[in-house]
Amino acid sequence: MKEDIKITVFDRDNERHDLDAPTDMGMNVMELCKAYELPVEGTCGGMALCASCHVYVLSNHILPEPTDDELAMLDQAFFVQDNSRLGCQLKIREEMDGLEVKLAPVSQ
Numbered sequence: 001m002k003e004d005i006k007i008t009v010f011d012r013d014n015e016r017h018d019l020d021a022p023t024d025m026g027m028n029v030m031e032l033c034k035a036y037e038l039p040v041e042g043t044c045g046g047m048a049l050c051a052s053c054h055v056y057v058l059s060n061h062i063l064p065e066p067t068d069d070e071l072a073m074l075d076q077a078f079f080v081q082d083n084s085r086l087g088c089q090l091k092i093r094e095e096m097d098g099l100e101v102k103l104a105p106v107s108q
Contacts, residue, residue, distance in 0.1 A: 051077035
């Protein structure tokens with residue numbers, strides 16, 4: 001099992017951040033972004049109760065299907081696209097090596 005994988009995050013200014021993501025800590029994409037001090041709030045602490053960790057998945061990785069709670073939250077979020085996910089619901093796994101996401105805008 002690999003200890004770290006690479007996840008690329010494009011911030012809201014479209015700046016690329018290549019992040020080392022541990023697969024052995026149970027982290028999610030929101031927590032990874034916060035650890036690297038990227039502008040992700042995660043107001044609800046990862047409970048899928050807000051959309052402050054809304055991201056767009058840019059790569060073609062096969063990810064777990066969103067839960068009903070995640071879909072309900074995305075239904076209330078702004079700027080939702082077909083590739084929208086909540087970062088807090090994307091648990092970092094070895095199969096995500098090379099994942100690319102972009103932080104969704106927070107205002108117009």
